[in-house]
Amino acid sequence: MxxxxxxxxxxxxxxxxxxxxxxxxxxxxxxxxxxxxxxxxxxxxxxxxxxxxxxxxxxxxxxxxxxxxxxxxxxxxxxxxxxxxxxxxxxxxxxxxxxxxxxxxxxxxxxxxxxxSFEEAAAFTLASGTSYHALVDRAGLKAGETLLVLGAAGGVGLSAVQIGHALGARVIAAAGSDEKLAICRENGADETINYSSEDLRARIKELTGGKGPDVIYDPVGGALAEPAFRSIGWGGRYLVVGFAAGDIPSLPLNLPLLKGASLVGVFWGEFARRDPRGNARNLQTMIGWMKEGKMKLxxxxxxxxxxxxxxxxxxxxxxxxxxxxxxx
Ligand SMILES: NC(=O)c1ccc[n+]([C@@H]2O[C@H](COP(=O)([O-])OP(=O)(O)OC[C@H]3O[C@@H](n4cnc5c(N)ncnc54)[C@H](OP(=O)(O)O)[C@@H]3O)[C@@H](O)[C@H]2O)c1
Missing domain, CATH: 3.90.180.10 (Medium-chain alcohol dehydrogenases, catalytic domain)
Incomplete structure (x- = not known):
């Protein structure tokens, strides 16, 4: 034994x-x-x-x-x-x-x-659970809307790209290198922005015809948050997911007012604790997508x-x- x-x-x-x-x-x-x-x-x-x-x-x-x-x-x-x-x-x-x-x-x-597989199962729930909860429960992302994902090749970022694509949104992936953006495209991104070499606001404007994204998913924070928020569309939802860059950004409150936009907090662990059934439903939906080939971790x-x-x-x-x- x-x-x-x-x-x-x-x-x-x-x-x-x-x-x-x-x-x-x-x-x-x-x-x-x-x-x-x-x-x-x-x-x-x-x-x-x-x-x-x-x-x-x-x-x-x-x-x-x-x-x-x-x-x-x-x-x-x-x-x-x-x-x-x-x-x-x-x-x-x-x-x-x-x-x-x-x-x-x-x-x-x-x-x-x-x-x-065991590897996929260990990689699934936290990242995909967070992104599904953020995009569906918190932002109400709909088919045909435009979703901008920051840090899009990272753990939660890439799952947001995959889920946004599965929900029928137009997904703009933003990340720090062209290699990472190529992976985002393979995982469902329609457009990409390299924020290490391109101007984030100018590219968002170009890719959305000046309208701005309906939903922004931000697990990075730091210096990206304010320019990203300034680019959001009318009635947009900005998902505060994390601060991988280290700095917790602050935002002038006139910005949400001017766009009729919402700042939406996301705390998946607490959601899963308070609503285990809702979380299980979310995970089940994604497992269904994986069976149908609509999502691959x-x-x-x-x-x-x-x-x-x-x-x-x-x-x-x-x-x-x-x-x-x-x-x-
Ligand atoms: N709210 C919630 O419920 C919840 C749940 C899970 C995770 N989170 C948070 O989400 C964030 C991302 O988690 P993750 O597991 O997806 O991490 P990850 O795989 O490391 O992804 C983070 C991404 O952030 C970007 N980044 C920019 N500056 C960075 C820096 N100084 N150090 C590291 N990465 C940096 C990187 O992309 P580029 O190189 O392309 O910029 C990286 O791909 C963390 O803050 C985590 O705590 C929140």
């Missing part, structure tokens, strides 16, 4: 290189928990912040980073009835994903769609546990397209 597991550990707040890979005793699931054999763990931007102690919550040290995994149920805690040993599942954790095994709250475990890289620091470093250095995962 297995008695040990391998895990990435964070002992001090700091850069990815301070993480270590260690052997630990195999944890036991408590009541209403399950022990999972992790087959793949999604790497997300918040993981780069959490190890520096800069995220919305600070776990107690030492801890194992990683908030979404796909794997098999290995052991049930007392009172668990929603899954069985051997089931393939996706699980949300607060931490603990970058490991061979993880304990999850049984209520935070979903059956894994059979059409997805992009997992562009896999890393071993020993490569977790490199995965986080690649994310910080803007080298990643779509999603990357850790395969223990």
């Amino acid at each position: 297995e008695t040990e597991m391998t895990a990435v550990r964070c002992h001090t707040w700091g850069q990815p290189e301070t993480l270590s890979v260690e052997t630990l005793p195999l944890p036991q699931p408590g009541a209403a928990e399950v022990l999972l054999r992790v087959r793949a763990a999604g790497v997300n931007f918040p993981d780069t912040l959490i190890i520096q102690g800069k995220y919305q919550f600070r776990p107690e040290l030492p801890f194992t980073p990683g908030s979404e995994v796909a794997g098999e149920v290995q052991q049930l805690g007392e009172g668990v009835t929603n899954v069985q040993v051997g089931d393939r599942v996706i699980a949300f954790l607060s931490t603990g994903g970058y490991a061979t095994h993880a304990v999850a709250v049984a209520a935070q475990v979903l059956p894994m769609p059979p059409e997805l 992009l997992v562009s890289g896999t890393y071993r546990l020993e490569g977790a620091a490199q995965a986080l470093r690649d994310l910080e250095e803007r080298k990643v397209t779509g999603k990357v995962v850790i395969v223990p």
Whole structure:
């Protein structure tokens, strides 16, 4: 019987290189928990912040980073009835994903769609769940409307491109390199803007005939937010998704007034907690799209546990397209 597991550990707040890979005793699931054999763990931007102690919550040290995994149920805690040993599942954790095994709250475990690989399943829910919730529940994006996505080749950005395309919107992808924009086109973007080499406002104007996009999806923030907002169309919806650039931008409030536009906050984790059924419905819709071939997830890289620091470093250095995962 297995008695040990391998895990990435964070002992001090700091850069990815301070993480270590260690052997630990195999944890036991408590009541209403399950022990999972992790087959793949999604790497997300918040993981780069959490190890520096800069995220919305600070776990107690030492801890194992990683908030979404796909794997098999290995052991049930007392009172668990929603899954069985051997089931393939996706699980949300607060931490603990970058490991061979993880304990999850049984209520935070979903059956894994059979059409997805473990890698795709670990890359699916957080990014695609966020973008679907943003575009459909928060912005009410409709077929025929124009959607501008900033940071469009990143984890949540590329999923917004894919979902916007599946919903029948005209998608303008904006990113920092031509290589990234080529990937956006392969994933459903109709038009592209390279904001490292082109003037963002001038190109938005050109591509929308001066009208401006109906919906703007912004996971980057920083210096892009104000020029993007100034370009939004009448009655537009500006989705505040994240601040990958580091700076939280501020905006003069006359700008929404002048465009009859809305600034719309997006907090998928809280939405999924408050409305698990709504979230499950959203995920189910996308699984349907994947079956029909209307949506295909992009997992562009896999890393071993020993490569977790490199995965986080690649994310910080803007080298990643779509999603990357850790395969223990
Ligand atoms: N609101 C929510 O519910 C929610 C849910 C999930 C994620 N998020 C947030 O969304 C943001 C993106 O997450 P992600 O996992 O998609 O990250 P990601 O894959 O690293 O994508 C972020 C994109 O931002 C751009 N970027 C610009 N400046 C950057 C910088 N200094 N460092 C890193 N990237 C920079 C990069 O594109 P270019 O190189 O093309 O500019 C990159 O592709 C994060 O802030 C995350 O916390 C929010």
